[in-house]
Amino acid sequence: MxxxxxxxxxxxxxxxxxxxxxxxxxxxxxxxxxxxxxxxxxxxxxxxxxxxxxxxxxxxxxxxxxxxxxxxxxxxxxxxxxxxxxxxxxxxxxxxxxxxxxxxxxxxxxxxxxxxxxxxxxxxxxxxxxxxxxxxxxxxxxxxxxxxxxxxxxxxxxxSAGTSEAARFLVGGLARLGTLRSLTDVDGLQIPWRVGPVPVLNERHVRLAHDLGKVVHVWTVNARTEMETLLDAGIDGIVSDRADLLRDVLRSRGLW
Missing domain, CATH: 3.20.20.190 (Phosphatidylinositol (PI) phosphodiesterase)
Structure with missing residues (x-):
């Protein structure tokens, strides 16, 4: 966290x-x-x-x-x-x-x-x-x-950031560029876990967002393995259709 x-x-x-x-x-x-x-x-x-x-x-x-x-x-x-x-x-x-x-x-x-x-x-x-x-x-x-x-x-x-703001942050994070400008008037990012089969978020993004004082919420995550992976990466929130499953995962980690 x-x-x-x-x-x-x-x-x-x-x-x-x-x-x-x-x-x-x-x-x-x-x-x-x-x-x-x-x-x-x-x-x-x-x-x-x-x-x-x-x-x-x-x-x-x-x-x-x-x-x-x-x-x-x-x-x-x-x-x-x-x-x-x-x-x-x-x-x-x-x-x-x-x-x-x-x-x-x-x-x-x-x-x-x-x-x-x-x-x-x-x-x-x-x-x-x-x-x-x-x-x-x-x-x-x-x-x-x-x-x-x-x-x-x-x-x-x-x-929360819009699509273009989030995209600039994600690309800049991969390139190790300063990305504060794209997030100046928002409190955080709400981004998809994947675009098609490709994950769009990594731990570097999460660390950079946290360094900027921003939270990272990920949507829409419905599988236990993906929830676990994202929690291991240190994200701050998950949006899920499977609220029942997410509750169980968070309980197991003492985050509920």
Whole structure:
């Protein structure tokens, strides 16, 4: 574990075990039932995604459209909340308001991936209304979306690097170049364990990030052997669909 950590309450826990879109083995991702299942397992961190409806309501949903995960169709950004709230994840669970995810479990730390420009204002508004600043990390593949969301907030939240920032850091780390510039306005990196069959992270990256006072979270890790490898490398958090398995691995190491 790194000794110099970002100065934000989101990172107070010694290790961030993040339940990816909550926890469901039945395809109910990003539902209130999935988030409750993660809480019931003992999780204090969950990962979710945010989109905005055409009338400015933030919902917790990964895809731009309702087609894959619900019994409805259409792009969230083109639909009013009155339509989106009728959709059922897996045919049974409603699409939740992001505000409900933030407000239902007052101690739960929530990593929010801002998926589209339409979500920027609604997501910021949901954080403001719930006063969840101390337990939110705002992330996005787009650094511009992250910055635009954070700029609308009245208090600091935790932040994670976008794809281009993370790529510059990873390439620079391999080349032994100074890479502080790419991470100046974020608290950490959330990066994939692999791109295709190729691992993208090594212990040198982790050490460099820690030297810069940044945390390293890795997604989406669902196999015990990969969890063990990453823990041996000294990372600070794992995002997993298998919250049950990750809990067992962390318990075995005294990190739960």
């Amino acid at each position: 790194n000794l110099m950590r970002p100065d934000h309450p989101y990172f107070d826990a010694p290790f961030a075990a993040l339940a990816h879109r909550g926890f469901s083995l039945d395809g109910l991702e990003n539902s209130m039932a999935a988030f409750q299942a993660a809480v019931d397992l003992g999780y204090s961190y969950v990962e979710t995604d945010g989109h905005g409806t055409v009338d400015g309501v933030a919902v917790a949903l990964h895809d731009a459209s309702l087609d894959r995960t619900t019994d409805a169709e259409g792009d969230v950004a083109d639909l009013p909340w009155s339509r989106v709230k009728e959709a059922r994840i897996g045919g049974v669970e409603p699409v939740p308001l992001l505000e409900d995810v933030l407000g239902t479990w007052p101690e739960l730390r929530v990593n929010i991936d801002v998926k589209a420009e339409s979500g920027i204002v609604p997501i910021a508004d949901a954080i403001e209304r719930t006063g969840a600043h101390d337990r939110v990390c705002v992330a996005s593949f787009s650094a511009e979306r992250r910055r635009a969301t954070v700029a609308r907030l009245s208090r600091p939240v935790a932040t």
